[in-house]
Amino acid sequence: MRIEHVSFLLPDFIRGSLGRDDTARVETHLRVCTVCRSELEELSNAFGSIADHSTGDVPKGYFPSILPRIRERLDRRRSTPWIQHPLVSRIVLPLGAAIIVAALVWQIPVYRPSAGNQYQLSAVVDSATPEEMAEIMQANVSNHDLNSFNNAIMSGVLADERFVNSELVREALASEPTSPFNVYADVSSQQFLDDLHESDVDDVLQKLGTMGAL
């Protein structure tokens, strides 16, 4: 048979605030249930401890000081009634805070899909052999249709240490001493890529794709 314990009635039983029927029920149960008897003992000790510890003191002269301060607080509220308005405190202020947080979050640099092109371009740099990149560069040197900005981008790509030190690149650069590539020869490709505008990166990628480098 399932025993229905009376634990939840015990606090009121101890404090004498239980109805007559429930009191009788608890007393009957306690005669046969050791679990509830030990619970009763534990709770009685708990109430004893609670009774032994009164709540803290109140500073002397505190209560007479309440009313004037309530009055002051009410006066302050009257002087700024708009902020107390439920529409302001529940909608306008939280909404304003949300907008500020959103604006701040928007400023944090995070990876966005459109930024992926830079990673793709880096991947091209990393995966291409010096010979392949030198070919691309030479093709660009001879292609006067490319605008100077794209030339600069290409030189940035080629400024990667591996390519600058490669014989083919040195030859290519030597063939065009006035090339804008030389200006960027000491700029690392990664730094250069990081500084590029999205649309420029897209443009270069497209050109690299056309050249079969991608």
Next chain:
Amino acid sequence: MSDRSDEELVRLFQHGSESAFNELVLRYQEKIYWVARRFSKSHDNADDITQEVFCKMYESLKDFRGDSSLYTWLYRIAVNVSLNFLRRQKVREFLRIDEMFEIESPEGESPDVVFEKNEQQSLIEQAVATLPEKQKTVFVMRYYEEMSYEEIAAILKTSVGGLKANYFHATRKIGEYIRRAHRTR
């Protein structure tokens, strides 16, 4: 203090008598303070809550229709303000705003003074403060205010059944907290 009834004072206030409001504050300030104190574990917090409760009373008393006694109505405000205070405090503790921005306590007290104040909190206040919100609320209302479960259920908008369990667990936890504290001292 006059021996005018609550109903009479409310009616006078609703007709513009500021002194009626003052009289109601003086009548109930101590009771409300102790409700707040038991919820909020410190005098400063209780003081803040008490002022807020009476400000809310001032702002809402014109709409009071007398469906319940004034004290029950006021008590409900006190519980709500106390619980809101505790929730805000919990969020503040979570964000650790004071620590991040090294803001001084509202009274400009040094950390030493704040620490000393915490030390002065009674053991029972510390124990009650460790309880989950629901258990804390039920314990304060049942143990200190000696409210019936039906009254508590009406204020908290909950069923009576769960309240008994909350009271039981709260009592056990407080007893255990005090015992442990004595063992470690």
